[in-house]
Amino acid sequence: MVIFQPERILLRVQIRKYSPYVKGVVLDAGSGKSNRYSDFFDNVSKYITLDIDPDNNPEIIASVEDIPLSDESIDTVISTQVLEHLKSPELAIKEFYRVLKHGGYALVTIPQCGELHEEPNDYFRFTNFGIKYLFENAGFELISIDQRGGFFSTIAQLKIRYLIDRFDLYDRKLTILFLPIFKLYGKFMIFLDKQDNSSANKKHALGWCLLVQKK
Structure with a gap:
């Protein structure tokens, strides 16, 4: 059963937008239980x-703060909703x-x-x-850095x-009866964000999508 959540929908939109940059040998750093975005990447x-x-069955069991791979061995790193769970996110970024x-x-x-999640390993926003x-x-x-959601999407989420x-x-089991309501409400609030280009709306964000390059 899937309950509509603006955060997840907007995340998929952002990942799909930047999928052409994901190519070659790719490291999914902090991959979680499933490669939920891997079907977006064609190259x-x-x-x-x-x-x-280890319960997530990754190919490599390790912390993203200490990646057991050689220098300059990866073409693309993808890391989704991971850095907030690290005590030292700057170490992961250096890795x-x-x-x-x-x-x-x-x-x-x-x-x-x-909301707090995966407690107690939830350290930053x-x-x-x-x-x-x-x-x-x-x-x-x-x-590039893209905002994910605005005031209305944040409230809905x-x-x-x-x-x-x-x-x-x-x-x-009865949750299934309310799924259409959640979906309609969530989509409407996302729509309201798209109509509101005010600076007030831009002060509220669910999160950010960042594309960076190693020169």
Whole structure:
């Protein structure tokens, strides 16, 4: 059962947008339980999954803060919603830089607003200014940084996530009756964000998608 959440929908939109940059030998750093975005990438010769949790069945069991790969051995690093779970995200960013070949890209998504999750390993939220600083400080050149959602998407995500957690919706059979309501509400709020180009709306974000390059 899939409950509509603006965060997940908008994440997929961002990953798909930058999928042409994901090519060659790809490292999914902090891959989690599934390669949920790997079907977006058409120019990948090898897709390597790395995660610290062996239950996720990654090819490499390791921390992204200490990647057991050779220098300049990877064409593209992808890391989605991972850095907030690290005590020292700057170490992971330096590792991304080390393993990337010159000219290689890193595609990274991070949250700015959201509920506590995977506790107690939930340490940070990032603004666009903060994440830009961390990557440039590690030597990367910023290619693009895209905001994910605005005020309305953020409100919708928080409300839907609260209801999921408050009423254990994934464990209730009757939840299926409410799926169309969540979907309609979430899509409407995403639509409202698209109509609102005000500076007030841009001050609110679910998160960011960052494309950087190792020159």
